[in-house]
Amino acid sequence: MIHCFTLGGVKLVYDVHSHSLHEVDDLAWALLYWELYQEPERAMSVLLTEGYTGEEIGEALEEIARLRADRLLCTADPFSGYEPPAFVVKALCLNVAHNCNLSCRYCFAGAGSLGQTAVLMPSSTARQAVDFLLSHSGTRQNVEIDFFGGEPLLNMPVVEATVAYARERGRAEGKEIGFTITTNAVLLDEHISRFLLENGINVVLSIDGRPEVHDRLRQTHGGKGSHAQVLSHIMQYLQRHREWSGPKGYCYVRGTFTRYNLDFAQDFRYLAGLGIDEISLEPVVARPTDDYSLRGEDLSAVAAEYERLAEAYLEMNAGGRDIRFFHFEIDLDGGPCLPKLLSGCGAGHSYLAVTAQGDLYPCHQFIGREAYRLGNVSGGSLPTELIEQFRTAHIYAKPKCRQCWAKFLCSGGCQAHCHLENNNILEPPELACQMMRQRLECALYVRSRKEQLL
Amino acid sequence: MAKHIKTITRSRLLKREHTGCGECQTSCQSACKTSCTVGNQTCLNTKTK
Numbered sequence: 001m002i003h004c005f006t007l008g009g010v011k012l013v014y015d016v017h018s019h020s021l022h023e024v025d026d027l028a029w030a031l032l033y034w035e036l037y038q039e040p041e042r043a044m045s046v047l048l049t050e051g052y053t054g055e056e057i058g059e060a061l062e063e064i065a066r067l068r069a070d071r072l073l074c075t076a077d078p079f080s081g082y083e084p085p086a087f088v089v090k091a092l093c094l095n096v097a098h099n100c101n102l103s104c105r106y107c108f109a110g111a112g113s114l115g116q117t118a119v120l121m122p123s124s125t126a127r128q129a130v131d132f133l134l135s136h137s138g139t140r141q142n143v144e145i146d147f148f149g150g151e152p153l154l155n156m157p158v159v160e161a162t163v164a165y166a167r168e169r170g171r172a173e174g175k176e177i178g179f180t181i182t183t184n185a186v187l188l189d190e191h192i193s194r195f196l197l198e199n200g201i202n203v204v205l206s207i208d209g210r211p212e213v214h215d216r217l218r219q220t221h222g223g224k225g226s227h228a229q230v231l232s233h234i235m236q237y238l239q240r241h242r243e244w245s246g247p248k249g250y251c252y253v254r255g256t257f258t259r260y261n262l263d264f265a266q267d268f269r270y271l272a273g274l275g276i277d278e279i280s281l282e283p284v285v286a287r288p289t290d291d292y293s294l295r296g297e298d299l300s301a302v303a304a305e306y307e308r309l310a311e312a313y314l315e316m317n318a319g320g321r322d323i324r325f326f327h328f329e330i331d332l333d334g335g336p337c338l339p340k341l342l343s344g345c346g347a348g349h350s351y352l353a354v355t356a357q358g359d360l361y362p363c364h365q366f367i368g369r370e371a372y373r374l375g376n377v378s379g380g381s382l383p384t385e386l387i388e389q390f391r392t393a394h395i396y397a398k399p400k401c402r403q404c405w406a407k408f409l410c411s412g413g414c415q416a417h418c419h420l421e422n423n424n425i426l427e428p429p430e431l432a433c434q435m436m437r438q439r440l441e442c443a444l445y446v447r448s449r450k451e452q453l454l
Numbered sequence: 455m456a457k458h459i460k461t462i463t464r465s466r467l468l469k470r471e472h473t474g475c476g477e478c479q480t481s482c483q484s485a486c487k488t489s490c491t492v493g494n495q496t497c498l499n500t501k502t503k
């Protein structure tokens with residue numbers, strides 16, 4: 001299976017099953033796009049009338065034949081009989097605080113309350129979660145804990161105690177525990193920053209970009225914009241992070257875009273202009289009835305904007321800046337192993353979320369969807385049938401994904417999103433798929449242009 | 455030297471094992487929290503080797 005597309009005047013052919021990327025000229029494009037390479041005689045007669053010589057057509061056909069023989073083009077699907085790995089928990093997302101000090105309108109946690117009563121996770125529950133992770137992680141050497149919410153900095157004593165406890169338990173079990181925290185930065189002061197740096201914790205900081213974009217949807221409970229405060233905390237943290245000489249975690253700045261900022265490449269430029277080097281901007285997850293939701297009619301604007309973002313990214317990198325946009329950093333040469341490419345994030349079987357009360361869900365976005373409660377970290381059995389549903393929800397189990405050129409890059413989309421829109425974890429929502437494919441075309445284009453920069 | 459097709463990446467995908475070691479970072483933990491792109495994850499094994 002191949003995917004032929006043009007972007008920025010460049011003709012690209014992505015070979016889906018081998019993950020190879022080729023840049024082609026007009027002649028090779030015509031042969032591949034129209035599948036003329038399959039019928040050399042017809043290819044000759046059609047393309048001779050287009051002004052190509054017989055010699056040129058013969059050469060291009062030969063190049064295609066060579067790449068096919070090397071299994072770099074039009075490769076057949078080698079993995080269709082795939083059996084995913086057994087249930088082993090590798091990562092836990094701890095919702096240490098179900099409440100929040102902001103009330104961002106698009107928050108799937110519902111202004112930090114996740115549809116439940118505002119509550120902080122007690123230290124004892126966090127400890128049980130650590131024990132649960134270690135006892136369900138099988139032979140995994142590297143396990144992960146993510147502090148999430150709500151706003152995790154509202155429960156800093158428990159975050160600190162959990163890191164210390166997990167380190168100690170990890171050492172005893174011979175396992176390495178990696179930590180990530182996702183925060184709105186409102187409470188990110190010097191003390192907390194120091195703790196995060198000293199402990200090598202990965203930090204994901206939320207800001208949507210330009211002040212007016214951010215303040216429209218990320219407001220305080222009193223309805224005031226939070227941009228000024230958040231930005232100043234983020235800049236201070238990044239400064240400390242830069243100056244930190246010891247081992248440290250990564251730091252990504254992430255934003256959400258909605259239909260109110262379909263010109264989100266400007267937000268990328270704005271953040272980059274502040275000296276931020278690692279940026280992610282995500283399409284909002286919303287119900288179609290939400291005023292800020294992205295809709296079918298916005299798709300062409302989103303596609304054009306991803307292209308502008310790609311050009312801005314390339315321009316900055318060409319200027320000597322090592323800037324990253326999370327979704328453009330596709331690693332086609334190395335990249336993750338097969339189970340990951342075929343099953344994505346692992347929600348419900350290798351990645352689980354824990355509420356402040358210790359309840360387990362397939363991921364942070366499933367919290368509150370009662371039918372998906374998987375038990376509690378305090379003990380008791382886990383629903384094997386439900387876990388099995390998630391374990392086997394890989395791309396070959398999703399009819400739409402099986403046929404899709406983006407399958408090994410997208411890995412089957414977000415299960416929670418599938419469920420939210422289609423009430424079926426095996427049915428990805430069309431709008432999200434189209435945006436994913438647009439973004440991936442840009443990522444492949446960026447990869448091809450970066451080649452020129454190297 | 456190919457004149458019509460320039461190969462940019464030759465992936466090792468076909469050589470990849472059906473069962474990986476499973477040690478790399480969980481994608482939703484990394485930077486997005488809302489949409490999974492896993493193509494950008496790197497293998498912890500090749501990184502640490």
Ligand code: SF4
Nearest residue numbers: 401404410412413433
């Ligand atoms: S873009 Fe959609 S159809 Fe394609 S692999 Fe991703 S979720 Fe599946």
